[in-house]
Amino acid sequence: MPEPPQLNCTFLHPTFFILTGIPGLRGAQTWLTLAFGPMYMLALLGNGALLAVVRVDPMLHQPMFLLLAMLAATDLGLASSVAPGLLAVLWFGPQPVPYAACLVQMFFVHALTAMESGVLLAMACDRAVAVGRPLHYPILVTKARVGYTALALALKAVAIVVPFPLLVARFEHFRAKTIGHAYCAHMAVVELVVGNTRANNLYGLALSLAVSGVDILGITGSYGLIAHAVLQLPTREARAKAFGTCSSHICVILAFYIPGLFSYLTHRFGHHTVPKPVHILLSNIYLLLPPALNPLIYGIRTKQIRDRLLETLTFRKSQF
Template identity: 45%
Template sequence: MSDSNTTDFTSPSTFILLGIPGLEAAHIWISIPFCIMYTIALLGNFAILFIVKTEPSLHGPMYYFLCMLAVTDLVLSTSTLPKILSIFWFNAKEINFSACLTQMFFIHCFFAMESGIIVAMALDRYVAICDPLRHSTILTSPVVAKLGLAVLLRGAVVTLPCPVLARQWPYCRTNIIPHTCCDHMAVVNLACADIRINSYYGLLVGNLVVSLDVVFITVSYTQILRAIFSLPTKDARLKTFGTCSSHLFAILAFYIPGLFSVVTNRLRHNMTQQFHVLFANLCLLVPPMLNPIIFGVRTKQIRDRMFQVFTHKGI
């Protein structure tokens, strides 16, 4: 294997994922919190899907978007964590070139999808609070399905050029990726070519998509807050604001790590590779783990249904 890492080649059949460079001796210990977070993400998101499916009263726009978020979180975490744990536990560092590009696509596509779903949930909250009488007629099931399809297509369209461009470059120096997964720039940085188009495209499209989503969310919540503060009583204002609290926590759980990741990428020369890789993994793990907890705790209908399920089973 050492020969394949140093011999010139133009089309590697496999890449080698190092895991967390410099912390190989601690991989087993690092795997423990990673495995716990992944287990919580799996159980929590599957629980959300089960509860919404089995409870007819939850068959509405807000909960349909929540199911989309749960599926996105499951795919996002599952596209990376099994491979990461296999590196940590079994030293299974090899990944097929095509599988690497596929993982790259899924990571970035579903990350963009998660941002889009959060925007769709902001739209739902805006209509529910600012135009409640027309909520059921505006956000019908076909409209919700079309919004979900639009989010999926947007994520796929803006992400597809990344693996397509990465596939065309020659890789003639090394096939060793100093990362736990096939991140776009971690892969193309190994290419023996001018990769500025990848760098510019990733930076422009990534920032543009997230910036537009943040602007839309900000505008939505500006109107929502205006509607809330126009309510006559404090109790009415608190009750109405409470319907947005779980969504607001989900926004913070997703965008704050993402924003910090952008900052660390710009200051990479001031930070160790270990920190960069660890934080990149947390950005992929924390939102899928926290979202079902946030919506399970803060949404009364889901919380009550969960208690009913546990009580019925005698847990």
């Protein structure tokens, strides 16, 4: 086991960091695996099943379901970039992570989070066109445009997140090797840096406000257009049906943004009032809860996917 960090010294480009998990909950960390372990398994099985169903059923090769597959793939990557290391720390105690691997994890966690936010915005725009201009939907929203959207979102996520590990890599000295977190979050690593971290702090703040702020404004605008179109429908049944096509997406948005905004606000403005273990616990829930819930929400509330899953399960049972 690597030696614990020494006091009153600095480290020149440490070969590893030590992830400690959730400070203050050392005795209860093992029990947290009973919560985070099933979350990760649900994320793997649920999103994997969604991807498989969309892939094998030609009837689901439509823009709406391709966007859902994009969300499922992002959820798989996001959960897998955090959960294995998190469960190892919670179960076995503090774990060393190589310096380069820490920077790679930092990149993937933040890039996939930005990607997920962008996919939710794309799905909101898709629903706005489907409800507001249903006759033009097949022309305006095509599989090719969904593919271009996926490529654009991936390139955007890479471009805006690459500076994170680069801004950290420019520092040569660290005051400690121990990261008081369960994964290599950007600000958790920056707290160990010896030097002027103003650029890191400003870029992190600007990126959070720009990415989440723009996406939230876009989603809000899309649902404003949806509400306007729904209220113009002549009957209550028609309004309920139109709104029902968006209900799953609304649940997914709330599951992603509410824990994320709460975690962000407690980190930026409530670090003196909200205990650090609570903040770190919330940040892990924020990264694992949406990937676990999203396939359940869409699997239960989307008729085409639900019917296809039931057909697959019924067919497999009839073979035994």
